[in-house]
Each structure stands twice: as C-alpha cells, then as structure tokens.
Amino acid sequence: MEVATAPATANTTQPIMNITGSEVVIRSLLAEGASTVFGYPGGAIMPIYDALYDFNDQLQHILVRHEQGAIHAAQGFARTSGKTGVVFATSGPGATNLVTGLADAMIDSTPVVCITGQVFAHLLGTDAFQETDVINITAPVTKWNYQVTDASEISEVIAKAFYIAGSGRPGPVLVDITKNAQVQKIDFAGHTPCKHIRSYRPKPQVRSEFVEAAAKLINEAERPYILFGQGVILGNAEAEFKAFVEKSGIPAAWTLLGLSALPTNHPLNVGMLGMHGNYGPNVLTNECDVLIAIGMRFDDRVTGRLDKYAKQAKIIHLDIDPAEIDKNVKATVPVWGDCKETLPLLTNLVAQKQHTAWVQRFRDMAEEEHKVVIQDECNPQSGEMTMGEVINLLNKLTNGNAVIVTDVGQHQMVACRYATFNQSRSNVTSGGLGTMGFALPAAIGAKYGAPNRPVVAVIGDGGFQMTIQELGTIMQFGADVKIIILNNNFLGMVRQWQELFLEKRYSFVDITSPDFVQVAKGYYIDGQRITDRSNLETGLQTMLNHKGSYLLEVMVAKENNVFPMVPQGCGVAEIRLK
Amino acid sequence: MKQSFAQAFMYSPNSGSASIKEEYTITVYTENHIGLLTRISIIFSRRKINIESLNTSPSEIPGIHRFNIVIHETEDVVKKLVRQIEKQVEVLKAYYNTNDEIIWQEMALYKVPTSEIAAKAKVERLLRQYGARAVVIRNDYTVFETTGHREETDQLIEVLAPFGLIEFVRSARVAIIKASAGFHEKLREFEQAEPGEEVIENEYLDKQQEVFSM
Incomplete structure (x- = not known):
C-alpha cells in the first residue's frame, strides 16, 4: 500500500x-x-x-x-x-x-x-x-x-x-x-494556520504550588499508586511518563485508552483498571494511600461505585481539562495542565524510590489471578477454544509489535487484557461510547495512519456485522488489515450479564452469522475459518504472512464469561475472580 | 456469582452529600457567536436541569455578550456546570453566585384597561406603593412598568388582577455581582488587546428567486 x-x-x-x-x-x-x-x-x-x-x-x-x-x-x-x-x-x-x-x-x-x-x-x-x-x-x-x-x-x-x-x-x-x-x-490570499483564539485556552496554566504539593504527598506516601489514561498518549508524554514512573518507583495501572502508553512488560506496569481489569489494580485501589491519576477521567467503568472508591487515599489528579478535576472523584491536589509539562516538573521534585513490598502486593495478586483466571483463558489444554488463547498466540507471533484494533464487548475486554504492546499508539478501541461496529473501519484508518505497522482488527461476530460493508473499502483500496473474528455465536457481553444477573433469560442475544469467510471471498479478501485448536497457530501465521488483507474466523466457546468482573453497583474491591 | 436484579442495576445513593439546592445565578461572558446559545442551553437540558430564567444581551463592550442564567441546584452541580460552560470555545469566562452575592432585578410590564383603573383604583397610590410608573396611557389601556424581585412584581399582578389585567410580561433576571471589582476595566482591556470578530450571518435568505439551485 x-x-x-x-x-x-x-x-x-x-x-x-x-x-x-x-x-x-x-x-x-x-x-x-x-x-x-x-x-x-x-x-x-x-x-x-x-x-x-x-x-x-x-x-x-x-x-x-x-x-x-x-x-x-x-x-x-x-x-x-x-x-x-x-x-x-x-x-x-x-x-x-x-x-x-x-x-x-x-x-x-x-x-x-x-x-x-x-x-x-x-x-x-x-x-x-x-x-x-x-x-x-x-x-x-x-x-x-x-x-x-x-x-x-x-x-x-x-x-x-x-x-x-x-x-x-x-x-x-x-x-x-x-x-x-x-x-x-x-x-x-493563502492559508494561514490558526495559533490562537482569544476566547479559547487549550491548556490551563501550570501552577507550581500544586506541583509542589503533589510532590510532597508522593514523597510522604508509603503506598502510592498511579492510574494513567489516554492523556499520556494525547500529550505525547510517554517518555516523560516513563521517567516519572521509574524515578518514583510507583506501580502504574492503565485505563482502557491508556493502554500501550507504557510497554506491557515494564516492571512497574501492573495492569488494567476497571470492570474487567486486573485483580490487584482494582483491589489495591482501596489500599493505596496516595492515588496519582494522570490524564484519565475516572469513568464509571473504572471506579465502580464511587462511595466505595479509594476513600482512604489522597488523590492527585493531573489533567489538561479543568472540567475533569473534581467531576467524579474529588482531588486532594489538582494539577492542571498538559502532562507533557507537568510530569517533568513532578519528576524533578519526587524522590528516587522503590516500593518493593508494595509492588510485590500487585505481583502476588497477579499470581492469584493467573491461577484462577488467566491460565485457563490463555492456555487451555482441552475443550473449546477461548478468546484469550487467540490473543496469546497473536502476541507470540507479532512480538507485541502490532496495532490492535478492537470492537466492543467480550472480545474487546479479552484483547485489551491480554494483548502485549511494546510501543505507544498501538491500541485502538472505542472506550467511552462503546460503539459496536467501530473496529473494521477504524482498523482501515489505523493502517493509513501507521502504514509500516501490522494492523490486526479483533472483532466479535455481532460488531462485525454492524459495519461489514467496509470490506468493500478494503477491496477497492487494498488496506492491509488483518481481521480476526472471535465468533461465539452470541452477543457475548449482554449474554454474560443475562447469565449472571437475569437468570439466563437470553433475550435476543442469540445472533446468527453469515459465512464470514465466504462474505470476505465475495469481496476478494482471502480467509479461513478455524474450528480446531490444532489449526489455530498456523491459521494466525498464515493470516500474518498473507500479502494484503485476510480474514480469520475463529470459532470460540459459546458461553465463556470475561473475568474478573466488578459487578455494576459494587466497589472496585468487590471484584470477583469467578 | 449470584446477584439480584436490583443489586446489579440499581445504584443506591447513600453517599448523598448534605448539600442543599438553592438559587444560583450564573454569569457568562461570551463571544457573539451564532449557535452558542444552543451550546450553553444543552449543558443544562442534557442533565435535565430546568433554567428558571435566562437573559442574554450585549455587554457594555461591543463584541462581548453577557448571559445571566438562574437555576435551582446544589453548589456541587453548579460548579460542574460552570466548568462545562467555560469549556466551550467561545466562552470567555463563567461565574456562579448565590443570591447573597448579587444585586438583581427583573422588569415587568402590566397592561390594564384605563377606564377601570381611572374609575376604581387610586392610581396615584398604586404607583407610589409599588414603585411603578406608567409607560403608556391611552384611552383604552395603560401600561405600567416596575422592576424588582420576583415577589414584588408578583404582588402587583395580584393587585391589578381585579381591575382586568389584559396582558403581563416579565423579563429574565439581570444581576450584578457585588464583588466584581474591575470587571469593566478587564473586559475593556481584553477587547482592546484583541478585538472580536464580526458575526457573519446568512446573507442569502431573501435571494431565493435570483439563484439557480438544485
């Protein structure tokens, strides 16, 4: 291309x-x-x-x-x-x-x-x-x-x-x-780019007294904890953020959109926040003494029930948008400003530290989560194929270098939980709005935005049918987008809720699909369906090696649930492993 | 993992802060921009908050408009609303104040049959008592005008109703902030440093017949 x-x-x-x-x-x-x-x-x-x-x-x-x-x-x-x-x-x-x-x-x-x-x-x-x-x-x-x-x-x-x-x-x-x-x-007369509008202040002024107050809180903290969001990526502040994390030695967890701002394998990257996030990051939110939120907005899917959210902690909130400060969670110290500017100021003032025992708490809980959830989800030895094992193999074959674009639902949570990333701007997903049908067209755009990187769209059988027509765009313009459909023959996330909270009254979640491989072929896009674990790795390899777009439909277990889960109306510490 | 329907979907707001709803006046300085009124009003309607009164008019500085918006809410909600308003690209500044912190007035016009008034009411006394003045006196009707707080203008309606009130209208609240030292000077300097842009309106609406279109 x-x-x-x-x-x-x-x-x-x-x-x-x-x-x-x-x-x-x-x-x-x-x-x-x-x-x-x-x-x-x-x-x-x-x-x-x-x-x-x-x-x-x-x-x-x-x-x-x-x-x-x-x-x-x-x-x-x-x-x-x-x-x-x-x-x-x-x-x-x-x-x-x-x-x-x-x-x-x-x-x-x-x-x-x-x-x-x-x-x-x-x-x-x-x-x-x-x-x-x-x-x-x-x-x-x-x-x-x-x-x-x-x-x-x-x-x-x-x-x-x-x-x-x-x-x-x-x-x-x-x-x-x-x-x-x-x-x-x-x-x-010629085009002049705009640099200033008198009524518009894109960045609030950085106030050093708040940066100092934040640094003081951090230096006095015994169990400080960083939550980072897309603000780090939007501010092009990945390097500044990494420097801050490494000097302060504070464990850091990401929101759905903050994913890939810090490499997955970074020793202080402790995982994902929120409803389907990791065990430790959720539970320990309610045990830290200072919470440092960077470029994130305390969405309800991150906080769960607000009156049970980090009540014991002092909150430092760094954000470029003043309307986000105190919107959902009251900040003890607000740090208004672009984190590209505020993070280096903060890094300067914080002490070089290692919170070994505290970080170990996250590792212990990660181990527990691994035993109860991740092992079976990502490395099942028998039974039906799982979404997790597909992502796990994909990590292995792409070495964490791919851009992964996800749609909305179970596959999105699984992909974001288990995908590994080495560089920023690698995770594209519809976070706040939860737009089914986002992934296929977004993956096409992602490829034009990063033409030299492999782009893999991971989509459910429901969401794929919402914007399936964009296969025509791929056909005509040749965007090299690899498409993985994780097909469980259900609108899986709604089905999961119906199973857990509505006595398995499966109201209109049983969705039938066309023969996706044949549909792709109709658009002159190659593909195959994987129904057996033994073909999965070769199938993924074939897809990645293929010149041009390729569709891989993987038939996964019909009634698997995404865990851990913070049930709606519960606090983050009430996260369930099963 | 079993949960009742209610547990799963209902949020019980036990955390409810003790804040009390009261009347707040929000003052907004803006550019004169077509569509900004919508952008500001939907900040309230999105949250299903009723606007009790809204006044928008040019400020004393050409090119800058001033809104006065009255709502009945808690301070926490008002604070967040004001931040959302200020986030709009064409908004220069927004403030909120309680009634203690402002001086405010509403203006009201009352249209009453002149014959009735002349025959039955002691007009002199009415005008004095309610600080009203007659704006127009004709054979068929008289228009009184008064300014004051809501209770005051309401009172005069009650007084005039028996004499056959024909029509009544009340303006939105206009309010001035007690602690607004230097506002005018700051606005003037702001406008002088960088004059506002002219509003471009649709110049073509009356030219339908002259243009070929499809």
Missing part, C-alpha cells in the same frame, strides 16, 4: 486569484498537512469532490461504504498517527451518519475534522432536499462546529477547525459548508 505522507507545508500558501470555495477547501486542507481524507460524495458536497479531482495526487481520498465508516476510519487514523483525521460527507443523511462517530470521538478525545456539504444558504430552513440542521444535531457531540455560508470564510474556519480539534484536550470539529460557498469564486 502506497501512502502519500504529505510534507509539512509552509505556514502560509501563495495567493491565487478567482478560485472556487471548494478549491480553497482542498488547498487549506493541504496547507494543514492533511494527507488522507475518508469520505463519501453526494449532492451538496459535489463541488468539493470536483475540486478534489484535480488534487488526487496530493490528497489521497478513501471512498468508504457508509459515512459512519468514514469517521471511524478517521478516528483510527488519528489514534495511530497522532494527526487530525479528515472526513468528507454530504448534507442530510450523509451528515447524520457521522453522528455516532462524532459522539465516539468526543468522549474519547480524538482529533477529527469533518467537512459536510450543506444546501444553498438561501434554502436553509426551507426543508430543501437533503437539508438537515447539522450544526444543532452535532452541537452536543462536537468540540466546536461552524456553518460557512460565504467562501471568504472557508480558509480561516478550516484553520480554526484544525487548531481546535488538535489542541488542548482534542476532539471532533465539524464544518458545514453551504453549496453556494463551495461554488462561489474568490481571490484566495
């Missing part, structure tokens, strides 16, 4: 006389360093597609099969590349199809810029063909949005869109451009 990685263009482009607003859109995107656009044409965005026709060699366009696929692909692109993903969609249904992806990008802080076409400005509010009030529909799920009705606004608004999407706590931005503005001719 050949991917044009656009050179970082000069800050301003040259003035050009008498060009259309659409051409200004394309030229502005190029000036912002955009290299790839995921999109789908339609009536109200036709002028922009017409302009794109002349720039196809500079701006690669991936034609998806549904606009939801476009935005998830842009999210995957952003997550692996660290750049802002770009989406084109038309008005009306094209734009409304973006809403799920916008909500997903909003809650997971993913930088995406969506350009939507809109009916002519004079038709706004007339119920024109394919008119919908996109600005108001998307207001709650965008960091910022704006409707352009005049071509003279385009360049400046696109500059603002990129600045807002990518700065501070990143998020999705939508720019709606009426058709008259797209066809209108203007003299284009």
Whole structure:
C-alpha cells in the first residue's frame, strides 16, 4: 500500500486569484498537512469532490461504504498517527451518519475534522432536499462546529477547525459548508494556520504550588499508586511518563485508552483498571494511600461505585481539562495542565524510590489471578477454544509489535487484557461510547495512519456485522488489515450479564452469522475459518504472512464469561475472580 | 456469582452529600457567536436541569455578550456546570453566585384597561406603593412598568388582577455581582488587546428567486 505522507507545508500558501470555495477547501486542507481524507460524495458536497479531482495526487481520498465508516476510519487514523483525521460527507443523511462517530470521538478525545456539504444558504430552513440542521444535531457531540455560508470564510474556519480539534484536550470539529460557498469564486490570499483564539485556552496554566504539593504527598506516601489514561498518549508524554514512573518507583495501572502508553512488560506496569481489569489494580485501589491519576477521567467503568472508591487515599489528579478535576472523584491536589509539562516538573521534585513490598502486593495478586483466571483463558489444554488463547498466540507471533484494533464487548475486554504492546499508539478501541461496529473501519484508518505497522482488527461476530460493508473499502483500496473474528455465536457481553444477573433469560442475544469467510471471498479478501485448536497457530501465521488483507474466523466457546468482573453497583474491591 | 436484579442495576445513593439546592445565578461572558446559545442551553437540558430564567444581551463592550442564567441546584452541580460552560470555545469566562452575592432585578410590564383603573383604583397610590410608573396611557389601556424581585412584581399582578389585567410580561433576571471589582476595566482591556470578530450571518435568505439551485 502506497501512502502519500504529505510534507509539512509552509505556514502560509501563495495567493491565487478567482478560485472556487471548494478549491480553497482542498488547498487549506493541504496547507494543514492533511494527507488522507475518508469520505463519501453526494449532492451538496459535489463541488468539493470536483475540486478534489484535480488534487488526487496530493490528497489521497478513501471512498468508504457508509459515512459512519468514514469517521471511524478517521478516528483510527488519528489514534495511530497522532494527526487530525479528515472526513468528507454530504448534507442530510450523509451528515447524520457521522453522528455516532462524532459522539465516539468526543468522549474519547480524538482529533477529527469533518467537512459536510450543506444546501444553498438561501434554502436553509426551507426543508430543501437533503437539508438537515447539522450544526444543532452535532452541537452536543462536537468540540466546536461552524456553518460557512460565504467562501471568504472557508480558509480561516478550516484553520480554526484544525487548531481546535488538535489542541488542548482534542476532539471532533465539524464544518458545514453551504453549496453556494463551495461554488462561489474568490481571490484566495493563502492559508494561514490558526495559533490562537482569544476566547479559547487549550491548556490551563501550570501552577507550581500544586506541583509542589503533589510532590510532597508522593514523597510522604508509603503506598502510592498511579492510574494513567489516554492523556499520556494525547500529550505525547510517554517518555516523560516513563521517567516519572521509574524515578518514583510507583506501580502504574492503565485505563482502557491508556493502554500501550507504557510497554506491557515494564516492571512497574501492573495492569488494567476497571470492570474487567486486573485483580490487584482494582483491589489495591482501596489500599493505596496516595492515588496519582494522570490524564484519565475516572469513568464509571473504572471506579465502580464511587462511595466505595479509594476513600482512604489522597488523590492527585493531573489533567489538561479543568472540567475533569473534581467531576467524579474529588482531588486532594489538582494539577492542571498538559502532562507533557507537568510530569517533568513532578519528576524533578519526587524522590528516587522503590516500593518493593508494595509492588510485590500487585505481583502476588497477579499470581492469584493467573491461577484462577488467566491460565485457563490463555492456555487451555482441552475443550473449546477461548478468546484469550487467540490473543496469546497473536502476541507470540507479532512480538507485541502490532496495532490492535478492537470492537466492543467480550472480545474487546479479552484483547485489551491480554494483548502485549511494546510501543505507544498501538491500541485502538472505542472506550467511552462503546460503539459496536467501530473496529473494521477504524482498523482501515489505523493502517493509513501507521502504514509500516501490522494492523490486526479483533472483532466479535455481532460488531462485525454492524459495519461489514467496509470490506468493500478494503477491496477497492487494498488496506492491509488483518481481521480476526472471535465468533461465539452470541452477543457475548449482554449474554454474560443475562447469565449472571437475569437468570439466563437470553433475550435476543442469540445472533446468527453469515459465512464470514465466504462474505470476505465475495469481496476478494482471502480467509479461513478455524474450528480446531490444532489449526489455530498456523491459521494466525498464515493470516500474518498473507500479502494484503485476510480474514480469520475463529470459532470460540459459546458461553465463556470475561473475568474478573466488578459487578455494576459494587466497589472496585468487590471484584470477583469467578 | 449470584446477584439480584436490583443489586446489579440499581445504584443506591447513600453517599448523598448534605448539600442543599438553592438559587444560583450564573454569569457568562461570551463571544457573539451564532449557535452558542444552543451550546450553553444543552449543558443544562442534557442533565435535565430546568433554567428558571435566562437573559442574554450585549455587554457594555461591543463584541462581548453577557448571559445571566438562574437555576435551582446544589453548589456541587453548579460548579460542574460552570466548568462545562467555560469549556466551550467561545466562552470567555463563567461565574456562579448565590443570591447573597448579587444585586438583581427583573422588569415587568402590566397592561390594564384605563377606564377601570381611572374609575376604581387610586392610581396615584398604586404607583407610589409599588414603585411603578406608567409607560403608556391611552384611552383604552395603560401600561405600567416596575422592576424588582420576583415577589414584588408578583404582588402587583395580584393587585391589578381585579381591575382586568389584559396582558403581563416579565423579563429574565439581570444581576450584578457585588464583588466584581474591575470587571469593566478587564473586559475593556481584553477587547482592546484583541478585538472580536464580526458575526457573519446568512446573507442569502431573501435571494431565493435570483439563484439557480438544485
């Protein structure tokens, strides 16, 4: 796959006389360093597609099969590349199809810029063909949005869109451009990227008194404990974070989206937090004396019941978004700011330490978890195949170097629990919104964002059928995405809840699937189904060695449950191993 | 692992903090931006919080708008709401205050038949007692205006109702913060340092007939 990685263009482009607003859109995107656009044409965005026709060699366009696929692909692109993903969609249904992806990008802080076409400005509010009030529909799920009705606004608004999407706590931005503005001719003065908006402060000012107070708490702590989230990755602060962890000697656990910010095999990486996280990280949350939360937002899936969450601990919360401080868990010491700036300040002030006995507590509990849960899940010797063993073999064959993209449900929890990662930006999943159907399009985008890395999508049989049409995108553009379907013939996570809490009343979780291998073949994508353990490793190896995309369907046990589990309404210390 | 349905799904809020709901006035300084009113109001509606009163108008500095929003909530909730409001890109600053910390007024207009008033009520006394003034006096009706707190404007409705109140309207609360030393100066300096952008409105709505479109 050949991917044009656009050179970082000069800050301003040259003035050009008498060009259309659409051409200004394309030229502005190029000036912002955009290299790839995921999109789908339609009536109200036709002028922009017409302009794109002349720039196809500079701006690669991936034609998806549904606009939801476009935005998830842009999210995957952003997550692996660290750049802002770009989406084109038309008005009306094209734009409304973006809403799920916008909500997903909003809650997971993913930088995406969506350009939507809109009916002519004079038709706004007339119920024109394919008119919908996109600005108001998307207001709650965008960091910022704006409707352009005049071509003279385009360049400046696109500059603002990129600045807002990518700065501070990143998020999705939508720019709606009426058709008259797209066809209108203007003299284009050149594109200047935005560096400042007077009403917008992307990063709060770092206050050294709080950094000092935090360091004091850490230095006095006997059982300090670090929780890290995606903020470390979004702030490009992996190195600063690692330095902090290593100097302070504090055990560190990750949220679902913080995964891969610290290598899995790092001695102080103690595992995953939350409902299906690891045993020690959950239980010991309620035994630490100082909790240091870095770039995470205390989601309910992490904290369980709040009145039973870390009540004994003093809380230090580092976050770039002031609205996150005290939102769910009250901070003893808030450290506002970009963790790329605050972590080195903190590292400077903390004492070099080793918390040997304390870290050993995590290891002991990990051993217990291994005996009760992990051993059977990842290395079963008999019986049906498990999701864990597939991930375990995948680790072995990829050496932890792959980007792993997951969908939502049991397979997601299993993959995130057991996948090993050596480098950051390797885990792409829908965390906050829990969007089934995310993985396939996100994996396509992830590949364009990291063309030199192997990308493996791990998807359940339910989620795969939600965006199965994106196989067509792979077929047409050749994204080298390896697809593993962990098929248990159930909507497994809901079934698990029904088993545990609803007396096995399996209400509509029994989902039948097409012959996925045949479906893939229909899209000219190779694949095979694995029904027997003895073929699993060779099957995975075949998939990884295959030139181009490949689909591997693995038939796993129908009624396995993901454990450990913090049942809803319980405290983290009430985590159950079985 | 067996759990009852209730245990699994219900969250029992025993932790309930002792905070009490009271009236808070939220003051927001913003850019003049189309769509910002929606962005601010959905912060409340998303949480199913009723806005008791909302006033938005240009501040004393051109280009900067000021919102006054009144809600009935606990301080903890209000604090979080204000942070969410301040997070909006076009919001310059947001504050919250209790009623003790502000001076506030609402304005009310009352339309009453002139004949009734002239015949039955001692207009002089009414005006003096309620600090009202007559804005318009015509043969058919008179419009009174008064400003004050909610209880005061409500009282005058009761007094005027027997005389055939025709129409009544009340404004949102406008409030000024007792401890707002230097607000005006800061705003002026802010605007001078970096003037706001002009609002671009839809210039094409009245040009339907002139444009070919499909």
